Amino acid sequence: MTTFKKLWRFLSSMKFAIILLVILAVACSLASLVTQGQDYAWYAQRYSERTAALILALGLDDAFHSVWFIAITAFLCINLLLCNVLRLPGLIRRTKSESDPAKVLDAAGDISVENVRDPESVFKRLGMKPIKVEGREAYFAAKHRAGLWGAWVCHLGILLLILGFGLGQATQKQYAVYGVPGTSKPIGDTEYALTIDDFRVGLREDDTVEQYTADITVRDLSEKGIGSSESASISVNHPATLYGMKFYQNSTGWAATVHITKDGKPLQEEVLCAGEYLLVKDKPELAIYLSAFYPDYVMTPGVGPSTASGALNNPAYLYQVYYQEQVLGMNILMPEEELTIDEYTVTFSDPQNYTLIQIKRDRFTPLALAGGLITLLGLILALYLQPARVWAIRTENGWTIRGQCRKGGALFRERFMKAIQTEEV
């Protein structure tokens, strides 16, 4: 055999498949032990500098997108594809011959019993419908032929699943828009804009959150679609698809209105989400940062500020003031309290929830889903439909019944014998 042929054989072999599966299992488990997506400093602090260097060198910080992980998966795909392509002709042949009595009548079968009196009732007890074989005094029945295709269908499903997932990873687009009701923002680099019309937090009687719901409108800003818009109401577990993009109610946080006055006169008023800056209008080197908001503020010595519940019982704002990117100060501000910086006075009011909406476009999700469902179908066929054949041939003293079920093994033989024994003693 030439080296090339040997390689070809190996690439399409089940041995290679088992090796790849084991490698993949080991790779996944190793990767799951390392927290993904951190940087050198993080790993160095967590483990040691040597380990950190090793993790980065091996790509274990982003294992599932690393070259070696993709290579293993690619080999698995090649293996699966070759295996399925090469096995197809044989499979078609077997499917045909499986229901052809001429091919099997004179074979030994997995099991054989002689001198049976009533073959038809045996077939019946095995749940099989026999046909009379033409030109011979014989019966033949085949069952669960579809099971022959189980592994093939399952392998096809996995291929499609991996393909759908891979293409999705490579081409998907993700964006996020957050804000309080009334906010309108462009969606990333698309030609669409998202308006948050309303946002509600549904509370149960015990103040736990039952549901977050946002009403949104998406406008098409392109020349073709100008003026057109689509609206939907989204909540957790109930995303909506608008203009081919899927919108998810992802998370929420607090926002508040910041008022700045200068020398007693109103200067600026804006809604700020926790984690956002506001540059003072006529003095941009001065910035107000809303670090956090506590709806039910409590101060625990040694622990720091926190909130006792989600209800607006005792609102408090944690702010920082920056001057030329240096922290000037930070503190807690209660609703009526004023913060004075030179001629400026800052107050916070009207706490409200903002929503973070995640937007995603992945055209290959349906392919991956189809792959998953086909895999399932294949598994059902392969594992639950065991192709079986039973045939009966007339002999001098009655009938000889034989059966064959490769996957049934001892269990098939037991069932077979039981079907016969209830008949004959």
Added chain:
Amino acid sequence: MLQVENTLFTIVMLLYFAAMICYFLFIAVKKDGMAKTAIILQSAGLVLHTAALVCRGIGAGRLPLTNQYEFATAFAWGLSLVSLIFVIRFKFPVLGAFAAPVTFLVIGYAAMQSKEVKELMPALRSNWLGFHVSTAIIAYGAFGVSFVLGIIFLLRDRMRASGFLDSHIPDKEKLDIISYRSVSLGLLFLSFTIITGAIWAERAWGSYWSWDPKETWSLVTWIIYAAYLHLRIRRGWQGKAAAIFAVAGFICVMFTYIGVNTFLPGVHSYA
């Protein structure tokens, strides 16, 4: 209702314990009658266990499959159900004797969890969660049975010394095929678990697969059982190697179930 569930749960634990003792006695004193008693006790336990789960569902006003306690007791239920079916279908009480301690350990683990009924966070309020977890219970139960079968397979030669066990443990070919049946059941249901989980994650988080440790470990488990299926087909690997994979697979199941929450961070941290 929750009070009733509490009482039932205690009775169920006692019944499973009694069944386990009877299974052990069956092996120790070699009397078939003991096996019958064990099966009856386990069946009674299973019926009351089902009632307990129903009571919890009514008491909590939702599917009782959302926190550590609920999942642990349902896992024990799945183990008990699948092992009982296999014991009866294959007339194999020795399997019951090996499965009973596993079931008892899992229900014991459940007993140590907090039984408090908590309201669900929005992400958990989905019908897909019901499909996801109920298929997982059957899968885990079936894998528990394959684990036990793998152990029996590996210990068979050592246990054969007594003639009694000889007639109560199937030969290796049949053991292998019974194990194949349980892995088939488990793998099919694990596939349902993973797919319904992916559909749910897509709806709740916008991503159907994000390599969260629990997802990754369920994939590892799935791959190991897929490897088991292929090993079985290869001549010469049937039997011992496959049995080792069946045991290793269940260790992965347990790691996915308990280890991941304990040692690794991820979105599954609530359950």
